[in-house]
Amino acid sequence: MASILATLRMAGLTLAALAVLDLAVAGFLSLGGALPGHARIAAYFDYGRSVPGKLARWQRLPGVAGNLFDVSWRDHIAAQSALDLAAEDAARGPVVRSYGMSFVDRIVEAAAKADPGVRVDRHSGPAAPPNFTYALFHDDRASRRAGDIAVLGVLASSLHGMASLSNRSWVFEQPAPFTYPLYRPAPGGGLTQIDPLVETEDAERALADDPAAAAAWTAQLAAHDANRTLVANGWPLLDRSPFARLVRRSLALDAAGDARSAVLGDWTAGEPDGAAFPYAETLRRIIVAFAETARSDGQVPVVLLVQDGQPSPDLLALTRATLAAHAVPYFATAEHVPPDTRDAFLSDSHFRPDIDAEFGRLFAAHLRRIRALPPNG
Amino acid sequence: MLFSTTEFWLFFAGVFALVLVLPHKAQNRMLLGASYVFYGAWDWRFLSLILLSTVVDYLVGLALGREADPHRRRRLVTVSLCTNLGMLAVFKYLGFFAESFAELMAAVGLQAGPVTLQIVLPVGISFYTFQTLSYTIDVYRRKLPPEDSFWDFALFVAFFPQLVAGPIERATNLLPNITRPRAITAEGLGAGAVLCLLGLVKKVVVADGVAPSVDAVYASANPTGAEIAIATWLFAVQIYGDFSGYSDIARGVALMMGFRLMRNFAQPYFAADPQEFWRRWHISLSTWLRDYLYIALGGNRGGRWMTYRNLMATMALGGLWHGAAWNFVAWGVYQGGLLAAHRAIAGRHAETGEGARRSPWAWVRRGLWVALFFQIVCYGWLLFRAQSFDQIAAYTAALAAIAPWQFANAAVPMPPLAALAGIVALLAWDVMAERAGRDAWYLAWPAWCRAALYAALAYLLAAGATTQTSAFIYFQF
Numbered sequence: 001m002a003s004i005l006a007t008l009r010m011a012g013l014t015l016a017a018l019a020v021l022d023l024a025v026a027g028f029l030s031l032g033g034a035l036p037g038h039a040r041i042a043a044y045f046d047y048g049r050s051v052p053g054k055l056a057r058w059q060r061l062p063g064v065a066g067n068l069f070d071v072s073w074r075d076h077i078a079a080q081s082a083l084d085l086a087a088e089d090a091a092r093g094p095v096v097r098s099y100g101m102s103f104v105d106r107i108v109e110a111a112a113k114a115d116p117g118v119r120v121d122r123h124s125g126p127a128a129p130p131n132f133t134y135a136l137f138h139d140d141r142a143s144r145r146a147g148d149i150a151v152l153g154v155l156a157s158s159l160h161g162m163a164s165l166s167n168r169s170w171v172f173e174q175p176a177p178f179t180y181p182l183y184r185p186a187p188g189g190g191l192t193q194i195d196p197l198v199e200t201e202d203a204e205r206a207l208a209d210d211p212a213a214a215a216a217w218t219a220q221l222a223a224h225d226a227n228r229t230l231v232a233n234g235w236p237l238l239d240r241s242p243f244a245r246l247v248r249r250s251l252a253l254d255a256a257g258d259a260r261s262a263v264l265g266d267w268t269a270g271e272p273d274g275a276a277f278p279y280a281e282t283l284r285r286i287i288v289a290f291a292e293t294a295r296s297d298g299q300v301p302v303v304l305l306v307q308d309g310q311p312s313p314d315l316l317a318l319t320r321a322t323l324a325a326h327a328v329p330y331f332a333t334a335e336h337v338p339p340d341t342r343d344a345f346l347s348d349s350h351f352r353p354d355i356d357a358e359f360g361r362l363f364a365a366h367l368r369r370i371r372a373l374p375p376n377g
Numbered sequence: 378m379l380f381s382t383t384e385f386w387l388f389f390a391g392v393f394a395l396v397l398v399l400p401h402k403a404q405n406r407m408l409l410g411a412s413y414v415f416y417g418a419w420d421w422r423f424l425s426l427i428l429l430s431t432v433v434d435y436l437v438g439l440a441l442g443r444e445a446d447p448h449r450r451r452r453l454v455t456v457s458l459c460t461n462l463g464m465l466a467v468f469k470y471l472g473f474f475a476e477s478f479a480e481l482m483a484a485v486g487l488q489a490g491p492v493t494l495q496i497v498l499p500v501g502i503s504f505y506t507f508q509t510l511s512y513t514i515d516v517y518r519r520k521l522p523p524e525d526s527f528w529d530f531a532l533f534v535a536f537f538p539q540l541v542a543g544p545i546e547r548a549t550n551l552l553p554n555i556t557r558p559r560a561i562t563a564e565g566l567g568a569g570a571v572l573c574l575l576g577l578v579k580k581v582v583v584a585d586g587v588a589p590s591v592d593a594v595y596a597s598a599n600p601t602g603a604e605i606a607i608a609t610w611l612f613a614v615q616i617y618g619d620f621s622g623y624s625d626i627a628r629g630v631a632l633m634m635g636f637r638l639m640r641n642f643a644q645p646y647f648a649a650d651p652q653e654f655w656r657r658w659h660i661s662l663s664t665w666l667r668d669y670l671y672i673a674l675g676g677n678r679g680g681r682w683m684t685y686r687n688l689m690a691t692m693a694l695g696g697l698w699h700g701a702a703w704n705f706v707a708w709g710v711y712q713g714g715l716l717a718a719h720r721a722i723a724g725r726h727a728e729t730g731e732g733a734r735r736s737p738w739a740w741v742r743r744g745l746w747v748a749l750f751f752q753i754v755c756y757g758w759l760l761f762r763a764q765s766f767d768q769i770a771a772y773t774a775a776l777a778a779i780a781p782w783q784f785a786n787a788a789v790p791m792p793p794l795a796a797l798a799g800i801v802a803l804l805a806w807d808v809m810a811e812r813a814g815r816d817a818w819y820l821a822w823p824a825w826c827r828a829a830l831y832a833a834l835a836y837l838l839a840a841g842a843t844t845q846t847s848a849f850i851y852f853q854f
Contacts, residue, residue, distance in 0.1 A: 007563035013828035014835075021832050044794065044840075243839055250842035343597040347790045 018243065025242040047173040048245030048252070051233050055177055056169070059205065068176035072125030073201040074132075074139050079144040081123060090145060094300075096367070097121045097144055099137045100153020101128040102350065103306040107333075108151065110360020111367070118364050119332075125178055127171055129161025130154050132180040134286045138293070146298030149367060152290045154283070155306045156339070157349075158312050160263040162279040163226035165196040170227035170260070172252045177204055182224055185281045191289060194224055207352050226263050229255040252343045264313060284322040291328045300329070300370070304363075307334035308346050331363050378418040380626045381581050388415065389630060396634050401558045403531055408634075412537035416501070419541075426464055431534045433460045434509045435527050441516045442523035450517060457513035468499055469550035470701045501541030503698055507665055509534050514669055515708040521548055529555050531544075535634075542620070544641040544661035551638070559635030568817060572629030574834050575806070579622030582841030583803055586796025587611045587618075593740035593790050595762055602779030603787045605772050609755045611792070612762050617645065620659070640816060643731055644807040646754070649746035650723065651715040654754060657731075666695050680726055686722060688715035704769065708760040715753065732814015791799040795841030802837060 028035075029042050043066055048194045049057065058069040070076075088095070098108045101124050119142060121357045123140060133153050161170055165182055168175035179196040187190045198204050207214040221228050232252040238244040251308050265278060287303055294301035305315040305321060316332050323330050337344045337355060344355050351359070378385045392394040392411045394402050417424050444450050504783045512533070513522040524530040528649045533552050539545075594600050594608030600849065624641035641661050647655035671691040677684040689710065696709015758778075763769045809818045819827055 004563045007567050010567060010824060010828065013824055014831045017828040017832035018827070021829075025836075041794075243836060246836075246839035246842070250839070309719055323587055343593070343788075 001040060024239055026268055029242060035224045039271045045242045045245055048247070048249030050236055050248070051168050051172070051175045051238045052176055053236060053239040055204075056208075059208065066174065068126070068174055069204075070201055071176045072128070072132075072178040074136055074178065074180070075200045076138060077185050078139040078143070080142050081121070084121060085143040085145075092119065093117075094147040095119045095121050095145070096149045096151060097123070097140070098151040098153060098304070099123050099133040099140070100151065100304065100306075101125060101133075101155055101158070103155055103308060103333075104151065104153035104304055106350065106356045107304065107306075107331075107359045107363055110356045111364040112360070114357070114361040115364035115368070118367065124153075125167070126127050126174070126176055127155065127158050127161070127167065128153070129158040129164065129180070130286055131162050131164075131183050132178075134183070134290060135180045137290060138265050141293070141297065144297065144299055147300075149300045149302055150290070151302045151304050152287070153304045153306060154315055154319075155308060156310060156313055156315050157308050159279070159283070159315075160227060160260045163263045164228070165194070167222060169221060170233050170256060172256050173249070179204075183282050183286060185285055188267040189285075191282065191285050196220065227256065227259045229259055231255045257350055280318055284319060285330060287319060287322055288326055291326055302367070302370075303328055303330040305330060305332040305334070307332065307339040307349075309339055309349055311339050329366070331359075333359060336362060378415055380623060380630075381577060381585075388820070395631065397561065404559075405529055405555060406618050408537070409532045409535065411529060412532065412535040414542060416535065416539040416540060419500050423502075426499055427505060427535055428501065430461055430464065430506060430509050431531045433457060434513050434534070435530045437513050438516045438523035438530070439525075441513070451612070454513055454517040457510065459820070465502060465506055468502055470697075475777070504543050504545055505534055505540060505547050505628060507662075507698075508548075509546070511665060512552075515548055521552075524548075524552055524556070526556070537632075538631040538636075539638055542623050543659075544624055544627065544639050545665050546638060546661065551636070554636045561633070561635045565632050565635060568820075569629040569632035570686060570830065571817075571819070571834075572625045572632065574629075574831065574838065576622040576625030576627075576629060578799060578834055578838050578841070579618040579803060580616075581622075581623065582617045582795055582799035582837055584618035584622060586617045586799060586841055587792045590790045590792050591615055591762070595764075595768075600772075600775065601783045601787065602775040602777070603783030605759070605775055606755075606788055607784075607789045609759050609762070611789075613646070613751070613755050613758050614803075616758065616761075618799075618803065643816070644811045646733075647747055647752055647807065647811050648754075649750050650755075651719045651741055651750075652723075654750070655712075655716070662695065662698070666691050670694060678730050681721070684743065685717040688716045688720065691714060703766065704760055704763050707769070708757055708765075711757050711760055715757075731811055793841065795837065798838060799841055801833075 025045070028038075030046055031038065034262070040295070046054070046057075046066070055069065058064065058065050058067045061067075062069070065157070096111070098120065100122075105122045105124050108118075108122060112120045114119045125136075128136075130152075137150060137152060140289055144340055161167065163182070164170050166177055166179045167174075168177045178201075179198055181195040181196065182193075184189045189280050197213070197220050198207065207217060229252065231248065232255065235248070236247050291301040305319065307315055314334075316334055319330075321327070333339075333351070336359065337351070344351055345350055350356075378388060388411075392408070395407050395411075398678055399407055412429075413424055416427065434457050437453050440453050441450055444453060512521070512530075516523050524533070529552070532555050533546075535549060536546075536551065536555075591608050591612045594604050595612075597604070600608070620695040628638045628640070641659060643657040643660065645654055645658035648657050671687055674687040675683055676687060679687075692713030692715070693706055693709040696705045696707070696712065699704060699705045699708070700803075756776075759772055760769060764771065810816050812818070813821065819830055822830070
């Protein structure tokens with residue numbers, strides 16, 4: 001009996017010590033940026049906040065490090081693009097207008113450096129899935145000219161984002177709230193589209209004062225977004241404890257990984273056409289629709305397939321037949337650097353700068369080869 | 378069902394609840410069923426191998442207990458050896474030797490035909506076959522009476538905490554734990570919980586945290602000597618955290634249920650020579666190899682050169698035990714060579730030096746030897762981690778050309794902050810254990826200090842919990 005009491009006492013003491021340690025950490029995190037390494041440590045603990053908790057904090061404290069609240073809203077990008085077009089010198093020839101993410105930005109920038117004839121106009125979102133890049137391509141339609149080259153970026157590691165309405169649902173640690181439609185194959189061909197109830201940053205901010213709209217938006221995410229998980233979005237009380245935030249981070253990333261696997265349909269690298277991936281056909285139809293739209297506007301469509309550090313899902317296997325059947329020009333990073341070449345990547349998972357430079361050179365040469373650009377000289 | 382997953386801890390919670398309410402005999406039957414469920418969760422088909430090994434060794438043990446004729450006794454133990462080593466030979470080594478034979482034939486210009494035996498390696502086969510072999514050999518040597526109860530013997534073979542990656546328990550230790558009534562004590566619960574917490578930190582925070590850095594360098598085509606050195610130091614940390622973490626959790630889980638498993642690691646990187654290293658690293662395997670292989674080969678009874686031969690043979694086979702690949706054999710030969718060279722230079726000593734009292738100067742001198750010997754151990758880890766002899770040759774050449782300036786430009790991915798904190802914590806833990814001469818060194822601390830220590834461990838575990846569950850390295854063996 002005495003030993004049981006001693007063990008219970010020890011367990012109680014340990015819990016008390018954990019609470020004291022948690023309070024001490026919370027105190028340290030509230031000190032601000034005066035201490036060395038504080039910002040990095042604070043960011044680490046903030047990764048574990050719930051998604052609504054992060055968004056509310058970013059609204060309340062817009063100056064905090066890592067605030068992604070105002071990033072990549074499509075209405076902002078389209079408005080800026082219209083202004084840029086007005087300032088452009090149309091006489092200088094076609095422009096490469098890309099719709100992608102940081103990987104695509106780096107490659108087209110490198111192409112511009114490698115070939116002075118390549119002029120670029122980039123539009124992107126962090127880790128953007130194809131439904132975002134395709135929607136952006138449409139939003140920006142008025143800001144392209146005939147003769148331009150339209151580049152649609154597809155990132156392998158973001159493919160499961162096709163089952164989402166916003167990055168907030170599947171990028172747990174840095175949930176940029178910008179939104180995009182969900183596409184699905186229409187029965188007679190083409191695509192059906194579910195638009196998010198929130199499409200602008202202003203609408204997102206207004207939710208704080210409109211509980212009914214906020215509830216409707218949450219309900220839409222819960223109903224249609226296959227990457228959304230309870231552990232990432234629920235239990236707001238856990239946000240108050242640094243220890244609980246650490247635990248949530250681990251659980252939420254686990255849950256996000258499970259959701260990703262479920263969306264991808266346990267895709268294996270050897271699978272030729274992504275038969276188990278329910279969005280495979282959606283992606284193929286997006287590519288066809290993108291090419292048809294660009295061509296009807298007198299532009300050259302190019303699909304840029306970025307296989308970033310993982311052989312699966314295999315973008316080439318998934319799209320090669322469609323690209324060939326519709327004669328859509330493409331550039332695939334996997335044809336030049338196999339995705340399992342570990343030393344091709346930086347620790348932040350981007351390609352090394354020299355590899356991006358090589359991609360840029362090859363991409364520019366590719367544009368010349370398909371006669372998308374006027375001859376040199 | 379990995380120890381580092383929620384699934385395992387839910388499973389264990391259920392088992393533990395039943396242990397609390399069942400009487401001793403029913404506990405044992407339930408634990409046997411739970412062990413088969415645990416193993417079957419990987420691949421239920423391979424349960425048949427455990428059952429075969431169990432039935433054969435149980436019957437051989439009973440027959441050995443009745444048989445007095447030395448020739449018949451030898452035949453009986455041969456049946457056990459052939460069954461267990463035969464299983465290992467087929468499931469672990471057949472494909473490897475067939476491919477090696479075909480390559481050898483090709484090298485001398487003979488066509489042996491393509492050999493592709495798609496044999497799946499049953500998880501933990503090397504561990505449970507060695508464990509059950511120790512039983513029949515001990516019964517044969519009359520060190521142990523045969524076990525009468527088939528069900529208790531089956532639990533000895535399949536006991537889930539240590540079934541798939543050890544410690545390789547001796548029947549003399551584990552069977553009495555099974556057959557005699559056990560007490561679930563508050564002390565056992567507390568000490569077991571601390572071992573589990575420590576093991577999870579070692580595995581999840583430290584080993585899984587540094588693994589991507591190691592993998593990145595070992596997958597590179599042309600890393601510099603400094604990059605290889607850093608990655609190999611990190612691999613030394615990874616394999617220690619991974620394997621000793623597993624052993625700690627196994628011991629902790631068993632202790633909570635009233636079983637005392639043997640200690641498998643004793644601060645191995647504080648060894649100053651090869652003999653001491655093998656008294657501290659994977660103790661259950663090194664003592665198994667000593668008692669059942671080295672001594673059977675003649676040990677040190679045949680003079681100096683026979684001793685060296687026996688050391689080399691034992692360690693080469695110990696290397697092969699780790700995996701069906703020539704780099705493991707090379708690692709074993711390297712370890713055998715180190716042991717033989719050390720024996721030739723320094724003779725034999727019996728103690729590890731753990732917990733010894735030394736003067737400050739003696740600590741400094743020992744520290745220098747430990748640091749130097751750690752580099753020698755790490756070269757062994759390079760042999761162990763490499764995927765081909767070409768890689769070993771290229772990496773060895775790069776290490777030979779290492780220059781201090783390379784460290785400033787080394788492109789090794791930085792492990793997460795929590796993993797670095799975990800390495801420091803692990804080092805501090807081992808220093809304390811080394812000084813105290815026991816692994817439960819913290820029990821000498823006042824209660825509030827221990828509570829703070831456990832809380833800090835829990836915090837570290839939460840901070841470093843990675844999300845991609847990776848299998849324990851030793852599962853492949």
